[in-house]
Amino acid sequence: MSPLDLSAIPVVDNHCHGMYRDADHLDIPAWRRLFTEAYGAAAQREHVATTLFYQRLLRALAAFWDCAPDEDAVLAARGRYTGDERIRALLHAANIAALLVDQGYPPRDQVLPDSDVAALAGCRTFPMLRLEPLMERLIAEHPTFADVEDALRAALADVRAQGYVALKSIAAYRTGLDIRVWDRADAEASFAEARRIARETGALRLAQKPLLDTLLHVAFAEAARQELPMQFHTGYGDTDADMLLANPLHLRGVLEQRAYRGMRVVLLHECYPYTRQGGYLAAVYDHVYLDLSYAIPFLGYGELVACTRAAFGVAPYSKLMYSSDAVGLPELLWISARDGRRALGQVLGDIVEAGDLDVATAEIAGAAVLHDNAVRVYDLSS
């Protein structure tokens, strides 16, 4: 069976980030650094250029801008256009219906207003509220732990009324996904330590596990009550993650909690490399969904196909949703849409050939993953 052609289906990108204001004139080292999660100097300087993702991106962009497939030519070609022109050209080519944008990273003063991106791309944008920066602000502002809990509950009392369509947590790469219920004394001690650090350094990076876990339970209760989507970073990402603790199977305690069943749990980044584990959770828990992210993690095309196949192999396709996780660059939004449709079309073609789905149902599944499931899960239809 030949691949399904999904190019006509506009994508709802259920997890991405803002577009940088100032990424017009990048030299090769600055450009390369945008395509690796590694902190190592050699990785950023040299090794990134030998990844399959990077090589594929260069060749795809060379074809898009009609130039030679090397770094100098691609950077010169993109430099001939303004940032606005690049966003308009690439995002129109990507056929994007909507972008769900994590407001927590990059800092908002480094990115364009989402409304500008929406106007340039001809798409809708929806903000998502990242919990940890909100918690950090409230910890700095309030002298007692009980006050922080009350303030967090109040801040999350009606999330949709503030315009947000989802919450997001990065606990995976702060303290891990084994989110526990702590004794009050442990949470209080953890709060005192965070306050001391905030006072002494003027900044707080919330990484005190009893404190973060306890505040997350406040957020989960609100998310469940409002039937909100709650995105969890899982798997691949920031290198400060202990990848063992970013395994979504650690969420069992949260997922088993009856009081939280109203919360729509979205496992981000296909849980890479724990894609089968994420697919399993989406298969067995009514309220769990698996995000299939096609720009970040930075993967070879064959690995995108393998992850897509693994997800389809176990999870209902009504539980899978497309994203890019693109940060800062329209190039990432664009190549994700291109490769996501291509990988999905290839996997669905194979699935038809294997006899699991007929062609008509495979086409419905493609539209579900690229568009329809996210509209339903995030209530985007109105």
Ligand SMILES: [Zn+2]
């Ligand atoms: Zn992200």
